[in-house]
Amino acid sequence: MGARKKISAEKRKEALKTLYFATLRGVPSSPRKMRYVVDMIRGMEVNRALGVLRFSKKAAAADVEKLLRSAINNWEQKNDRKAEGGELYISRVFVDEGVTMKRMRPAPQGRGYRIRKRSNHVTLFVDTKTKEEN
Secondary structure, eight states: OOHHHHHHHHHHHHHHHTOEEEEEEEESSOHHHHHHHHHHHTTOBHHHHHHHHHTOOOTHHHHHHHHHHHHHHHHHHHHTSOOOTTTEEEEEEEEEEOOOEEEEEEOGGGOEEEEEEOOEEEEEEEEEHHHHHO
16 A cells, blocks of 8 residues: 555544444335435434334335444444433435346236346444534
8 A cells, every 4th residue: 555545544544533423224115215214313313213213104214223223323432422312313324226136027028127126335424512613
């Protein structure tokens, strides 16, 4: 590895130590469906977001709830203390498109229609309210 690449990689690793996030990769649902759930909780306080996800009828809400709990746990481990009520909020969350599996479906007159089975990657960042105010 070149010197410049190594320096930039070390800077990136140092920057990630101050961020609190969790990623979920290869979720077998379309990014469009996942973005609908993620848009409901963007910018919310984490306890309120957990309640919204718990009572949502969307199937993707269960995956996002598990991811949010993981992000909260990551914050608690890096700070060596429990999160207090109203302290954490979702600072950033985004959904990227994952691998698309191509499948064939039989169609009339010997044809085949293509089916695209989409997947997505979700990244969720949490942060403290006090850090935002300073």
